[in-house]
Amino acid sequence: xxxxxxxxxxxEYSLEIDENMRLIDLIRDVVGLTGTKExxxxxxxxxxxxxxxxxxVNSCMVLAFQANGKEILTIxxxxxxxxxxxxxxxxxxxxxxxxxxxxxxxxMVLSAxxxxxxxxxxxxxxxxxxxxxxxxxxxxxxxxVDAIEKAAYYLVKEAEDNEI
Amino acid sequence: MKFKTVGxxxxxxxxxxxxxxxxxxxxxxxxxxxLWGKTLRSTKAHAHVNLDTQDAEKMEGVIKVFTYRDxxxxxxxxxxxxxxxxxxxxxxxxxxxxxFVVAISNKIAEKALKTIKVEYNEIPAIFDPVEAxxxxxxxVHENHKSNIIFHYKLRRGNIEEAFKKCAVIIxxxxxxxxxxxxFLQPEAGLAYMDGDTVVVCAATxxxxxxxxxxxxxxxxxxxxxxxxxxxxxxxFGGREDIxxxxxxxxxxxxxxxPIKTVYSREESFLAHSKRHPMVMTYKTGAxxxxxxxxxxxxxxxxxxxxxxxxxxxxxxxxVHATGPYEIPNVKVDSYAVYTNxxxxxxxxxxxxxxxxxxxxxxxxxxxxxxxxxxxxxxLINGFTLGSTTATGQxxxxxxxxxxxxxxxxxxxxxxxxxxxxxxELAMEAGVGI
Numbered sequence: 001x002x003x004x005x006x007x008x009x010x011x012e013y014s015l016e017i018d019e020n021m022r023l024i025d026l027i028r029d030v031v032g033l034t035g036t037k038e039x040x041x042x043x044x045x046x047x048x049x050x051x052x053x054x055x056x057v058n059s060c061m062v063l064a065f066q067a068n069g070k071e072i073l074t075i076x077x078x079x080x081x082x083x084x085x086x087x088x089x090x091x092x093x094x095x096x097x098x099x100x101x102x103x104x105x106x107x108m109v110l111s112a113x114x115x116x117x118x119x120x121x122x123x124x125x126x127x128x129x130x131x132x133x134x135x136x137x138x139x140x141x142x143x144x145v146d147a148i149e150k151a152a153y154y155l156v157k158e159a160e161d162n163e164i
Numbered sequence: 165m166k167f168k169t170v171g172x173x174x175x176x177x178x179x180x181x182x183x184x185x186x187x188x189x190x191x192x193x194x195x196x197x198x199l200w201g202k203t204l205r206s207t208k209a210h211a212h213v214n215l216d217t218q219d220a221e222k223m224e225g226v227i228k229v230f231t232y233r234d235x236x237x238x239x240x241x242x243x244x245x246x247x248x249x250x251x252x253x254x255x256x257x258x259x260x261x262x263x264f265v266v267a268i269s270n271k272i273a274e275k276a277l278k279t280i281k282v283e284y285n286e287i288p289a290i291f292d293p294v295e296a297x298x299x300x301x302x303x304v305h306e307n308h309k310s311n312i313i314f315h316y317k318l319r320r321g322n323i324e325e326a327f328k329k330c331a332v333i334i335x336x337x338x339x340x341x342x343x344x345x346x347f348l349q350p351e352a353g354l355a356y357m358d359g360d361t362v363v364v365c366a367a368t369x370x371x372x373x374x375x376x377x378x379x380x381x382x383x384x385x386x387x388x389x390x391x392x393x394x395x396x397x398x399x400f401g402g403r404e405d406i407x408x409x410x411x412x413x414x415x416x417x418x419x420x421x422p423i424k425t426v427y428s429r430e431e432s433f434l435a436h437s438k439r440h441p442m443v444m445t446y447k448t449g450a451x452x453x454x455x456x457x458x459x460x461x462x463x464x465x466x467x468x469x470x471x472x473x474x475x476x477x478x479x480x481x482x483v484h485a486t487g488p489y490e491i492p493n494v495k496v497d498s499y500a501v502y503t504n505x506x507x508x509x510x511x512x513x514x515x516x517x518x519x520x521x522x523x524x525x526x527x528x529x530x531x532x533x534x535x536x537x538x539x540x541x542x543l544i545n546g547f548t549l550g551s552t553t554a555t556g557q558x559x560x561x562x563x564x565x566x567x568x569x570x571x572x573x574x575x576x577x578x579x580x581x582x583x584x585x586x587x588e589l590a591m592e593a594g595v596g597i
Contacts, residue, residue: 034192035185079184100176100398101347101397103397137347
């Protein structure tokens with residue numbers, strides 16, 4: 001057993017865990033945040049993507065103790081409090097019809113967020129590159145790319161409005 | 165006419181829950197006092213089996229090991245009841261379920277699986293569907309006299325006479341392989357008792373069918389089985405057969421506690437159906453102007469160890485064998501055949517997906533022989549309003565095939581300049597008709 005401290009979606013956790021526990025199991029089974037999905041368990045599909053210390057990781061490929069002292073963002077932490085506080089990425093995914101079965105969506109939204117946090121005017125090619133670690137079997141990706149493009153526009157507009 | 169919904173973009177009812185991470189797929193359910201189940205699966209394609217589960221049963225934390233002996237009616241299957249819930253005497257494919265270990269944790273269940281001794285006595289297996297049709301082929305199911313479980317015949321006109329009048333005849337064989345749906349959410353489920361009702365929560369394409377199959381296998385009335393279908397993480401046909409539903413229902417009914425199971429990606433590949441691999445032998449003939457006169461096709465669909473939807477799939481392949489073309493003389497024989505391969509069932513297109521590989525290649529080769537471009541040959545023969553299909557259906561409305569081909573032709577700018585233009589386009593990107 002090992003004791004670790006970490007922050008998930010802004011909340012502090014101090015947990016006793018097995019050394020061989022994966023981060024995804026900590027997130028889902030210990031903390032109870034089931035929005036993070038496991039599609040392959042070997043880092044291929046990206047459904048378990050979370051943002052750790054500002055970069056995306058496959059939480060099935062990270063051991064939980066490696067998150068000690070880190071700050072983690074899961075899908076549950078992306079939107080603000082209340083249903084009307086959707087993140088622009090989530091709003092754009094809804095509007096563009098980018099969601100079908102939805103199993104890839106938590107990972108897609110987080111990969112999109114990591115991309116847009118770095119680059120708020122990505123080209124379509126950069127968007128495709130940004131989600132290249134996330135598999136989707138339903139949409140054919142086009143609507144997801146459309147949604148991220150729209151989200152970038154919303155974010156730029158939001159930043160401009162805030163300046164005024 | 166104005167509609168409230170048709171013609172407008174609507175946000176899916178479940179999209180909000182999905183973008184905020186609140187949609188619940190079967191693996192997202194947790195219950196108090198929940199036990200974990202793991203399935204033991206065959207590692208041989210065709211073998212008589214004997215199981216020794218004693219060590220697993222003695223293991224600390226293991227509650228029970230279920231085998232065929234525990235199933236009241238050890239059968240299931242959507243069209244033919246040819247699956248056993250757990251194999252009793254022999255396995256027919258790699259991945260056949262043999263036992264279901266229930267333990268207090270997933271880890272213990274996993275460990276216990278490894279202690280089950282399986283004695284395999286291998287028997288000759290058959291992996292080629294064409295060989296499987298032969299008289300002396302090993303039988304996958306002894307209660308069927310042949311591995312051929314379905315033969316669809318389509319006859320129209322007189323092909324022998326028509327082939328005599330053809331200026332060109334193309335005879336070729338086409339094979340296509342097995343495809344997995346690769347839906348993103350591996351199978352998972354949770355079952356529990358609500359009074360004397362068995363509740364199974366699993367992602368499925370057929371809750372009412374699952375209810376019937378669970379009730380039959382457990383020998384209880386359908387009213388005592390409730391199937392809950394939460395969010396489904398993709399399916400594409402791959403969730404049209406039972407996987408763990410009966411295992412979970414049986415375990416919760418016997419033990420009275422909630423049981424959960426979650427498949428790994430690897431187990432998911434073993435557990436569900438595949439798209440039918442097909443061997444398609446075609447003979448197609450046309451007159452000197454490119455008008456199709458006759459077509460003969462034999463389709464052999466490899467349904468693997470179980471029928472699943474093979475009958476419906478191979479019938480549909482047979483019906484669609486001509487492609488969207490009017491051919492006055494047609495003979496099609498379509499077969500579904502057992503082998504010891506992974507079982508094949510429903511997948512996007514349901515048999516209509518494989519045959520275009522063959523019929524469209526035939527069209528291209530006929531066009532090439534007659535020095536007609538690939539678009540013209542399709543416009544000459546394509547279905548249009550009033551066409552009669554090989555099965556005798558008169559197409560009375562909505563047949564936009566020719567408009568579609570012409571729209572492609574116009575947008576590529578290849579009308580009357582097919583060869584030069586296509587060569588030019590191919591320099592930029594892959595292009596083909």
